[in-house]
Amino acid sequence: MGKIHVLDEHLANQIAAGEVVERPASVVKELVENAVDAGATSIDITIEEGGLSMIRVQDNGSGIEPEDMETAFQRHATSKLLSDRDLFRIASLGFRGEALPSIAAVARVECVSASGDSGLGRRICMEGGQLTADEHAGASQGTDMTVRDLFFNTPARLKYMKSIQTELGHISDYIYRIALAHPGIAFSLTHNGGSLLRTSGTGDRLQVIAAVYGTGTAKAMLPLRGEHADYELNGYISKPELTRASRSALTTVVNGRYIRSFAVQSSLLAAYHTLLPINRYPVAVMEIGMHPGLVDVNVHPSKMEVRFSKEAELKAFVEETARAALGGRRHIPGPESGRGERSGPVYRQEQLRFHQPEPGFAGQPASEPPVGAGAASGGSAAAETAAASAPAAGSAPPRADGARGGASAPARKGPRPAASPPGHGGRPPRRRRRCRPMRRSGFTRPLQAPSAPLPGASPPPPAMRRRLPAPHPRRPAPPPRHTPARRPSALPPAPLARARYRRRTSRVSLPPRRAATRQQPKPPDSRS
Ligand SMILES: Nc1ncnc2c1ncn2[C@@H]1O[C@H](COP(=O)(O)OP(=O)(O)OP(=O)(O)O)[C@@H](O)[C@H]1O
Numbered sequence: 001m002g003k004i005h006v007l008d009e010h011l012a013n014q015i016a017a018g019e020v021v022e023r024p025a026s027v028v029k030e031l032v033e034n035a036v037d038a039g040a041t042s043i044d045i046t047i048e049e050g051g052l053s054m055i056r057v058q059d060n061g062s063g064i065e066p067e068d069m070e071t072a073f074q075r076h077a078t079s080k081l082l083s084d085r086d087l088f089r090i091a092s093l094g095f096r097g098e099a100l101p102s103i104a105a106v107a108r109v110e111c112v113s114a115s116g117d118s119g120l121g122r123r124i125c126m127e128g129g130q131l132t133a134d135e136h137a138g139a140s141q142g143t144d145m146t147v148r149d150l151f152f153n154t155p156a157r158l159k160y161m162k163s164i165q166t167e168l169g170h171i172s173d174y175i176y177r178i179a180l181a182h183p184g185i186a187f188s189l190t191h192n193g194g195s196l197l198r199t200s201g202t203g204d205r206l207q208v209i210a211a212v213y214g215t216g217t218a219k220a221m222l223p224l225r226g227e228h229a230d231y232e233l234n235g236y237i238s239k240p241e242l243t244r245a246s247r248s249a250l251t252t253v254v255n256g257r258y259i260r261s262f263a264v265q266s267s268l269l270a271a272y273h274t275l276l277p278i279n280r281y282p283v284a285v286m287e288i289g290m291h292p293g294l295v296d297v298n299v300h301p302s303k304m305e306v307r308f309s310k311e312a313e314l315k316a317f318v319e320e321t322a323r324a325a326l327g328g329r330r331h332i333p334g335p336e337s338g339r340g341e342r343s344g345p346v347y348r349q350e351q352l353r354f355h356q357p358e359p360g361f362a363g364q365p366a367s368e369p370p371v372g373a374g375a376a377s378g379g380s381a382a383a384e385t386a387a388a389s390a391p392a393a394g395s396a397p398p399r400a401d402g403a404r405g406g407a408s409a410p411a412r413k414g415p416r417p418a419a420s421p422p423g424h425g426g427r428p429p430r431r432r433r434r435c436r437p438m439r440r441s442g443f444t445r446p447l448q449a450p451s452a453p454l455p456g457a458s459p460p461p462p463a464m465r466r467r468l469p470a471p472h473p474r475r476p477a478p479p480p481r482h483t484p485a486r487r488p489s490a491l492p493p494a495p496l497a498r499a500r501y502r503r504r505t506s507r508v509s510l511p512p513r514r515a516a517t518r519q520q521p522k523p524p525d526s527r528s
């Protein structure tokens with residue numbers, strides 16, 4: 001006696017359900033795909049407890065005819081395939097006729113649908129694959145499908161469900177993808193009363209990208225458009241500066257179906273080539289249109305893997321189109337970029353006027369530039385230039401001790417005058433390096449002790465008197481023993497360095513402490 005027999009329908013449905021309904025996200029996917037196939041323009045998804053408690057999908061599509069309601073829940077019942085030839089040119093998302101019976105086999109399902117505007121529809125309820133209710137019901141056109149207590153009769157499967165957040169993550173991920181794939185459909189996703197997504201359904205894919213990834217991401221997207229003899233490519237890819245740590249933001253859509261395709265993704269990444277850092281990935285939504293005969297979707301029960309009949313051509317086309325989209329703009333700023341585009345305030349370095357001793361003081365010939373004048377410009381000409389190029393400095397008197405800062409400091413940050421300041425011959429004012437004229441003067445002129453003043457010379461200013469040591473009454477001051485690089489300036493340094501300067505001066509340029517760098521030298525006339 002033979003041992004082989006055909007399984008009864010209920011058991012067969014439960015086995016098939018194991019493949020089709022893997023987790024709550026699978027139920028959402030199948031119900032939403034049915035709504036898309038029905039031509040809905042608005043699809044509302046309501047979830048409770050990560051889909052384990054309740055999943056409801058409402059659409060305004062064509063609806064199910066009242067007499068088809070029960071048939072729709074039978075295995076291999078579909079309106080999408082008519083002949084075996086249709087299997088090789090599938091244009092709809094569903095084609096197997098397995099989703100509804102598989103869901104009904106492992107959950108409690110209520111379906112209310114109306115196929116016209118009469119307001120009259122039909123309601124049926126299924127529980128564990130068994131029909132529990134069948135009645136007329138008032139309904140507007142479309143279908144309202146509610147799935148409760150998923151896996152209530154398969155505890156082994158229920159046990160392996162992850163946390164609510166994990167399941168919700170799978171659901172929302174799918175809804176985001178299908179919303180990106182169909183910007184013309186208004187999607188809304190609600191979980192435990194909270195809205196997670198709402199798209200307008202205007203057909204603007206960039207708006208959906210903004211709803212899913214945020215406005216910042218949407219602003220950093222480049223349009224992707226290309227045509228080929230066999231393919232059409234539309235969508236958006238991110239600029240190279242916007243990257244993610246994983247490929248999760250790569251969405252590939254083929255004939256309206258969200259798929260996972262390593263081939264298409266690798267072609268896109270090849271187009272970015274070196275524009276992407278290592279282990280960083282772009283954000284992309286690529287919708288590829290092709291004749292249904294060029295793609296086989298009957299590969300995996302989840303219908304998310306496909307096979308392309310001309311994969312090499314498709315890869316080359318995707319890479320070329322993406323490269324063209326990226327190549328249209330410059331991604332690395334060049335040396336001339338940004339020139340003339342400064343819009344912020346422009347600050348000008350004012351030149352300070354320091355106190356300048358009169359010519360002839362301290363043994364200097366009248367023709368030589370005085371110690372302490374700017375080494376680069378020299379003499380009174382430098383002072384004139386400084387005064388001409390710094391009108392603000394002229395109005396603000398320099399500090400009496402010649403130190404930087406003080407009253408003239410605020411004048412440095414004034415805005416650049418509209419016209420070129422005088423003394424530049426119409427050229428734009430050159431940006432000057434902030435130099436330290438007092439220190440530099442030490443390079444050009446060794447420190448000299450003041451000799452006898454020339455007749456008629458005016459007494460040194462107080463600052464000079466403080467700094468220059470008086471000659472020893474019996475022996476002349478020895479020459480300085482320091483190197484020119486460390487030679488101190490004749491004029492006082494900045495206030496902050498003054499103490500250090502004093503130490504160095506007293507250490508290097510001899511006069512003993514007693515001779516007192518700090519002592520005020522007597523006025524020249526009283527010394528004699
Ligand atoms: N929301 C809906 N609106 C209109 N018709 C629907 C809807 N959901 C299901 N149907 C009808 O019920 C049939 C059975 O649906 P089911 O999902 O089980 O199979 P399918 O979509 O044809 O194939 P697949 O198993 O690949 O999804 C569909 O062919 C369709 O005619």
Ligand SMILES: [Mg+2]
Binds near residue numbers: 030033094095099
């Ligand atoms: Mg289906």
